[in-house]
Amino acid sequence: PAAPPPPPGVFKMRRRVQWREIDAMMHVNNAVYMDYVSDCGMQVINAHGWTAPRMIEAGFGIVVRRHQIEYKQSALLDEELEIATWVSGVRRATANRHYVIHRVRDGALLAQVHSYCVWIDLKTGQPVRIPPDFISAFAPNIVNGS
Numbered sequence: 001p002a003a004p005p006p007p008p009g010v011f012k013m014r015r016r017v018q019w020r021e022i023d024a025m026m027h028v029n030n031a032v033y034m035d036y037v038s039d040c041g042m043q044v045i046n047a048h049g050w051t052a053p054r055m056i057e058a059g060f061g062i063v064v065r066r067h068q069i070e071y072k073q074s075a076l077l078d079e080e081l082e083i084a085t086w087v088s089g090v091r092r093a094t095a096n097r098h099y100v101i102h103r104v105r106d107g108a109l110l111a112q113v114h115s116y117c118v119w120i121d122l123k124t125g126q127p128v129r130i131p132p133d134f135i136s137a138f139a140p141n142i143v144n145g146s
Helices: 030-047 052-058 132-141
Strands: 011-016 060-071 080-086 095-105 108-122
Touching: 011 030, 030 052, 030 060, 030 080, 030 095, 030 108, 052 060, 080 132
Parallel strands: none
Antiparallel strands: 011 080, 060 108, 080 095, 095 108
């Protein structure tokens, strides 16, 4: 699905492609893109004050039920990448997180990822309502009206 345009509070991080991320075709291995978005996902949570220990203490976690990734261009050794992320489609216990990965040098879109996330109760493993203070902390990163 097409991602809605990012909100003003889109979260961005940068990283440089390392030699261990390169495959036999001399570009970033496709599986590594999931590492990039996982890292970005943890960084955006931390940036909004919801560290893993805080979520555990609150009794909930976030699990990804589905990732969809579309590869556009290859990333090469030592290129600087920017990974941006934002949220849309917030419901009672679910939301969509969108990621785009661009090459900094020329702004080329390398990949886009859509993740369908579910908030769960850590004791029961069942879906749980997203806490209002979590939504409030993430408000700048959420597309309005979604």
